[in-house]
Amino acid sequence: MRKSLLRMTFRQLRVFRSVCNHLSYSRAAEEMALTQPAVSLQIRQLEELIGQPLFDYVGKKLYLTEAAEALQRASADIFGRLESFDMQLSDLQGSLQGQLSLAVESSAKYFIPHLFAAFRRQYPEVNLQLVVTNHSQAIKRLNANRDDLLIMSRVPTDMNLEFLPFLNNPIIAVAPPDHPLCNQSTLSLPDLTPFPLLIREAGSGTRQACEEYCHQKRAHFAQTLEVGSIEGQCEGVIAGLGLALLPRHAVRRELECGALRELPVAELPLLRSWCLVHPRGKYLSPVAQAFFAFVRDQRSLINALAERFAEPSSASQPGS
Structure with missing residues (x-):
C-alpha cells in the first residue's frame, strides 16, 4: 500500500463524501458546517495524497474523476465497516442498534414503510435512511455501493447480485x-x-x-x-x-x-416481483443482515400486510 494513503483522515473522507453527494463545494460546506475554502483545502490535500485529481469542472458542473469514483467506493466500505462495528458493539450489549440505509424504486415506496414498521417492532432501536429512486438510478447506486440494501424489480442479469423476491x-x-x-x-x-x-x-x-x-x-x-x-x-x-x-x-x-x-x-x-438486492459478496452490517433475514423468514406477515393493498375496493369496480 502507498504510505501516503495511510495519512488520509476520516475528516477528509467525510468532506469528500459530502462533495460527491452534493456535487457542490458550497453545499458540502453547508452540510459540514465549514467554509468553502476549508472544503477546497481538504479536497486538495486528498488529491496530493492520492496523486490524482478527484473532480473536474465542465462548464459550471462538477464531475467525479475515475479516481474519485474508486475512492467513493472505498470510503463507503470504510464507513460501512465502522458503522457495522458500532452495531456489533450494541449487539454485544444485548440490543441491535444502528441505521438501515435502504434504497427503493418508487413503486415500492408505498409498501416499504409498512414493512419497516413491522421490522422495527422487533428492533425498536434501528433507524431508517430511505432513498426513493427510479430503476436506472437504482442500478447506479448498486454500482457505487451506496446503500445497505435495495428494493427493486427487474434485477439486472449482467451484474453479480444476490436477490430475494418477496412480494x-x-x-x-x-x-x-x-x-x-x-x-x-x-x-x-x-x-x-x-x-x-x-x-x-x-x-x-x-x-x-x-x-x-x-x-x-x-x-x-x-x-x-x-x-x-x-x-x-x-x-x-x-x-x-x-x-x-x-x-x-x-x-x-x-x-x-x-x-x-x-x-x-x-x-x-x-x-412483477419486488426483490431485496445487494451485490454478491458485499459485507452486510448486522442491521442489514437482520432486515434481510426478516424479509426472508416473515412471509406470512408480509403477505398479511400486502392484503391491504391487494384488492380493489367496490368503489373501483364498473357500475358501482
Whole structure:
C-alpha cells in the first residue's frame, strides 16, 4: 500500500463524501458546517495524497474523476465497516442498534414503510435512511455501493447480485370514474389504445415493463404524455388527461375513495416481483443482515400486510 494513503483522515473522507453527494463545494460546506475554502483545502490535500485529481469542472458542473469514483467506493466500505462495528458493539450489549440505509424504486415506496414498521417492532432501536429512486438510478447506486440494501424489480442479469423476491407488484389500468371505458364489464389491452396514456420518465422500471408488455400484446398507444412521478400520473388521470398503468399499491387510496377506477382489462394485472438486492459478496452490517433475514423468514406477515393493498375496493369496480 502507498504510505501516503495511510495519512488520509476520516475528516477528509467525510468532506469528500459530502462533495460527491452534493456535487457542490458550497453545499458540502453547508452540510459540514465549514467554509468553502476549508472544503477546497481538504479536497486538495486528498488529491496530493492520492496523486490524482478527484473532480473536474465542465462548464459550471462538477464531475467525479475515475479516481474519485474508486475512492467513493472505498470510503463507503470504510464507513460501512465502522458503522457495522458500532452495531456489533450494541449487539454485544444485548440490543441491535444502528441505521438501515435502504434504497427503493418508487413503486415500492408505498409498501416499504409498512414493512419497516413491522421490522422495527422487533428492533425498536434501528433507524431508517430511505432513498426513493427510479430503476436506472437504482442500478447506479448498486454500482457505487451506496446503500445497505435495495428494493427493486427487474434485477439486472449482467451484474453479480444476490436477490430475494418477496412480494408481487401488480400493475393495473386506471381511469377517472366518468371515463367511457368504466362502463365496460370486460376489456382487452388494445381497447385502451385510442386514449392517451400517461407514462413515467425514461429510466423508470415500471415504464419499461409496461412498454415491453404492451408491445408483446400488440397494444400500441398513439398518444402518450410523459409525467415524472407516480403521483403526477395519478393526478393527471384524475384531471382527465388520459389513462395510466400504475402499481395497485400506489393508487389504493384513490381506488377506495372512488377518485380512480380500475379498468377490467383481461391481460392485467401485470405481475412483477419486488426483490431485496445487494451485490454478491458485499459485507452486510448486522442491521442489514437482520432486515434481510426478516424479509426472508416473515412471509406470512408480509403477505398479511400486502392484503391491504391487494384488492380493489367496490368503489373501483364498473357500475358501482
